[in-house]
Amino acid sequence: MKKPGKAKADSVQAGGRSKGKPKNVIKASLGSEKGPKAVSKGNAVKAKSKGFTDQNKSWLKPKAAAPEPEEPMLDDDDDSDDDVMDDEFDIEEGGTLPDSPGEDEAADEAAATANGGLDDDEHISMRGELWSDENESFEDSEAGDEEGDEEGPEEEEEEEDGSASDDSDQMLDVERKAREIDRDRAVRAAEAQAEEKAMQTNLKGLPEAEQEDAAARPSLLPAADSRDAALEGQDLNAVLRRMKEIARVLEHFQQLREPGRARSEYMEQLKKDIREYYGYNGFMVDTMLGMFTVPEALELIEANEGRRPITLRTNTLKTRRRELAAALIARGVNLDPIGKWSKVGLVVYESNVPVGATPEYMAGHYMLQGASSFLPVMSLAPQEGEQVVDMAAAPGGKTTYIAALMRNTGMIFANEVNPQRLKSVQGNLQRMGVTNAVVSCYDGRELPKALGMHSVDRALLDAPCSGTGVISKDPTVKANKSQQEIWKCAHLQKQLLLAAIDMVDAGSKTGGYVVYSTCSIMVEENENVVNYALRKRHVKVVPSGLEFGREGFAKYREFRFHPSLTQSRRFYPHVHNLDGFFVCKLKKVANGPKEQLGGEEDVPSDMEGADDEVTVEDEEPQKPSKAQAGQAEGRKRSAAEADTDSAAAKPKKQKRESRILRAARRELEAERSKEQSTAATAPAGSQATPGDLPEQYAVQPEPSASLAQGLQASKQKPKKTKAVQKAAGLSAEAPQDSAPQHSGKAKRGGSLAQDAVPAQPDKVAEAKAEQLPKKGLKHIKQKGKKAKGPDPSTGKLLEGAIAMLAARAPKHVKR
Numbered sequence: 024m025k026k027p028g029k030a031k032a033d034s035v036q037a038g039g040r041s042k043g044k045p046k047n048v049i050k051a052s053l054g055s056e057k058g059p060k061a062v063s064k065g066n067a068v069k070a071k072s073k074g075f076t077d078q079n080k081s082w083l084k085p086k087a088a089a090p091e092p093e094e095p096m097l098d099d100d101d102d103s104d105d106d107v108m109d110d111e112f113d114i115e116e117g118g119t120l121p122d123s124p125g126e127d128e129a130a131d132e133a134a135a136t137a138n139g140g141l142d143d144d145e146h147i148s149m150r151g152e153l154w155s156d157e158n159e160s161f162e163d164s165e166a167g168d169e170e171g172d173e174e175g176p177e178e179e180e181e182e183e184d185g186s187a188s189d190d191s192d193q194m195l196d197v198e199r200k201a202r203e204i205d206r207d208r209a210v211r212a213a214e215a216q217a218e219e220k221a222m223q224t225n226l227k228g229l230p231e232a233e234q235e236d237a238a239a240r241p242s243l244l245p246a247a248d249s250r251d252a253a254l255e256g257q258d259l260n261a262v263l264r265r266m267k268e269i270a271r272v273l274e275h276f277q278q279l280r281e282p283g284r285a286r287s288e289y290m291e292q293l294k295k296d297i298r299e300y301y302g303y304n305g306f307m308v309d310t311m312l313g314m315f316t317v318p319e320a321l322e323l324i325e326a327n328e329g330r331r332p333i334t335l336r337t338n339t340l341k342t343r344r345r346e347l348a349a350a351l352i353a354r355g356v357n358l359d360p361i362g363k364w365s366k367v368g369l370v371v372y373e374s375n376v377p378v379g380a381t382p383e384y385m386a387g388h389y390m391l392q393g394a395s396s397f398l399p400v401m402s403l404a405p406q407e408g409e410q411v412v413d414m415a416a417a418p419g420g421k422t423t424y425i426a427a428l429m430r431n432t433g434m435i436f437a438n439e440v441n442p443q444r445l446k447s448v449q450g451n452l453q454r455m456g457v458t459n460a461v462v463s464c465y466d467g468r469e470l471p472k473a474l475g476m477h478s479v480d481r482a483l484l485d486a487p488c489s490g491t492g493v494i495s496k497d498p499t500v501k502a503n504k505s506q507q508e509i510w511k512c513a514h515l516q517k518q519l520l521l522a523a524i525d526m527v528d529a530g531s532k533t534g535g536y537v538v539y540s541t542c543s544i545m546v547e548e549n550e551n552v553v554n555y556a557l558r559k560r561h562v563k564v565v566p567s568g569l570e571f572g573r574e575g576f577a578k579y580r581e582f583r584f585h586p587s588l589t590q591s592r593r594f595y596p597h598v599h600n601l602d603g604f605f606v607c608k609l610k611k612v613a614n615g616p617k618e619q620l621g622g623e624e625d626v627p628s629d630m631e632g633a634d635d636e637v638t639v640e641d642e643e644p645q646k647p648s649k650a651q652a653g654q655a656e657g658r659k660r661s662a663a664e665a666d667t668d669s670a671a672a673k674p675k676k677q678k679r680e681s682r683i684l685r686a687a688r689r690e691l692e693a694e695r696s697k698e699q700s701t702a703a704t705a706p707a708g709s710q711a712t713p714g715d716l717p718e719q720y721a722v723q724p725e726p727s728a729s730l731a732q733g734l735q736a737s738k739q740k741p742k743k744t745k746a747v748q749k750a751a752g753l754s755a756e757a758p759q760d761s762a763p764q765h766s767g768k769a770k771r772g773g774s775l776a777q778d779a780v781p782a783q784p785d786k787v788a789e790a791k792a793e794q795l796p797k798k799g800l801k802h803i804k805q806k807g808k809k810a811k812g813p814d815p816s817t818g819k820l821l822e823g824a825i826a827m828l829a830a831r832a833p834k835h836v837k838r
């Protein structure tokens with residue numbers, strides 16, 4: 024069954040030539056009122072009649088003398104293009120940007136709405152204000168110092184003028200959108216109320232016979248015995264209408280329900296309709312209806328059908344936003360600043376040229392990147408001279424942003440488990456002129472072994488996830504995600520997050536931060552994962568520094584998370600016109616696992632339960648802890664929920680079974696850890712056998728020491744850069760002014776250097792103290808060979824990398 028009116032061309036295309044008239048109208052803009060479909064076409068529409076450059080010149084007039092623009096590279100033969108494209112956009116060869124069938128009046132209306140009711144002149148002057156952010160020197164605009172970076176890392180000045188004012192001209196696009204949505208909701212609620220009232224009055228006023236007629240109107244719900252056939256042969260427009268009607272009935276159930284019909288019947292029909300009409304599976308439908316009210320869930324579902332705006336990030340290592348915008352406008356790209364919250368973002372409405380293949384793109388002046396991808400890096404707020412690890416880096420969109428904020432100083436460890444995807448990281452680093460990054464190909468869970476515990480100032484974990492926030496890019500997610508898969512993701516995410524935290528030094532003078540982000544909307548993968556880390560490590564949630572976004576959940580269904588999780592931020596397509604995203608910033612307050620230092624109990628259990636044995640088999644939430652159960656008992660489930668959640672009884676059996684299994688496992692593991700602790704009391708040197716320790720936390724040299732040693736070594740032997748590069752698996756051919764090259768020969772698990780660094784006996788006890796509970800890590804395997812004991816590349820990798828970077832830019836290395 025095909026959905027009517029949904030077959031609009033959505034793909035963003037690049038690499039090809041636009042044919043004839045510009046048909047590349049991007050119909051969405053950040054801050055538009057009605058989401059992706061009713062978007063800021065105003066600019067596009069006007070652009071058609073007046074030409075882009077004319078339209079933009081009033082607000083693009085430079086306010087300060089610009090430096091000489093860099094000579095754009097015109098290397099059209101760059102065959103790395105395919106690889107280096109930030110795959111957040113599905114750029115297709117030989118095509119154009121999304122089509123906009125029919126520049127109709129609705130577009131004008133949408134544009135007016137998107138402009139917040141301003142006419143075009145007003146809108147332009149408002150945009151002028153956006154540009155004025157960049158009036159200061161470009162050097163000053165990035166990577167501001169991060170004193171108290173919890174307050175808002177990148178755009179401190181903007182906060183001042185952007186936040187306080189109610190004046191709509193001053194409002195952030197997203198703020199305006201949020202308010203407009205609220206207003207819209209209020210109006211709709213009032214209308215619904217009025218309608219209901221009218222209906223009731225009418226019914227009351229009707230003669231009895233007519234009242235019966237009204238009651239006999241066609242039911243929204245099929246007869247009980249024909250439910251399965253409810254959609255067969257139906258007009259899908261009718262299905263859409265029914266969904267809306269059912270949503271209305273559910274909102275005003277007492278007044279609008281048909282006599283004798285239960286809420287569960289309506290819910291059941293609605294779920295069925297959503298599945299059929301939009302193509303979601305039952306799990307996804309249940310999740311969305313569990314997270315949002317029915318009308319909001321429908322808004323999200325509808326927003327998932329549209330595309331997010333095409334956005335790009337200026338590479339401030341090579342150019343300024345104003346100059347980039349001018350260059351692109353001259354090529355026929357119609358664009359705007361993304362909003363006050365970013366000084367580097369541009370939103371592209373329309374383009375005569377493939378934006379993924381312009382000379383500016385090839386020259387690395389910008390990254391095609393979803394706006395939501397800016398957020399974790401802004402929250403991370405890396406500082407110049409720091410050591411930063413990007414644990415899951417491909418294709419490098421965030422790594423290159425980190426490098427720009429650090430102005431190519433300090434050092435970034437860009438890690439990616441997938442060697443194929445690593446190529447895109449290399450390509451992007453090179454294209455964007457990043458010279459402070461080292462790439463590696465480890466399973467992130469093994470990374471502490473290679474880099475060392477407490478070895479970096481900040482870590483970004485942009486975790487692999489279910490992708491449930493980016494359904495508009497990958498609609499297969501609607502149908503192919505299961506609860507089991509979500510738990511598998513959560514399991515890996517927990518392990519990766521612990522590893523990220525372990526690499527960060529709580530004593531860092533400038534940092535000590537970890538940012539965890541996903542493009543998933545699932546609580547299991549977000550708050551639940553962070554809550555787990557709060558129980559296991561000495562970290563606390565701190566303000567993200569982002570100016571907008573919804574609060575993370577501290578309560579979700581019957582589950583309770585640490586209250587500080589409200590400081591995490593959620594972004595949604597239907598609210599912010601961004602991909603669904605989660606960002607949480609953590610500050611590490613002490614090194615070492617929590618259970619060894621106490622204090623774990625102050626954090627409520629996460630969804631996987633009170634115990635922390637994250638094993639891949641744990642694919643369902645456990646019963647809440649006693650405290651949670653008590654709270655949950657106190658709250659009566661509404662009749663509606665009880666009514667609609669008829670499936671809830673089924674998992675109970677599984678839960679019970681799972682607890683039995685879990686109990687057995689715990690017993691076994693208690694024995695193991697007893698053995699382990701007996702072993703730990705034996706002389707340190709004799710206990711450094713990898714088999715006794717959790718794999719990735721096996722004995723290793725004291726990490727910060729190895730960093731320091733590496734640095735010292737680097738200072739002593741700066742001339743050995745090429746040799747060290749080679750030893751570190753980095754291409755000796757890499758031009759000194761471009762990103763370090765991965766040789767391509769490097770394999771996961773320590774192939775970046777050959778020489779092993781033996782464990783230092785006097786550090787064994789320390790390493791032991793750092794070890795994770797073995798039970799929580801027993802499933803960690805590297806693809807291919809299972810890691811055993813200390814990584815032979817430990818130390819050498821660092822030493823080599825540091826030597827190389829120090830030789831390139833010794834003045835920037837701070838330690």
Ligand SMILES: C[S@@+](CC[C@H](N)C(=O)[O-])C[C@H]1O[C@@H](n2cnc3c(N)ncnc32)[C@H](O)[C@@H]1O
Pocket residue numbers: 396414415416417418419420421422438439440441444465466467468485486487488
């Ligand atoms: C969300 S993407 C990262 C996007 C990237 N941060 C960017 O902005 O361009 C997640 C990445 O994690 C990688 N990944 C999956 N499992 C991993 C693991 N165990 N360790 C490290 N990386 C992993 C995936 O291959 C994928 O490239």
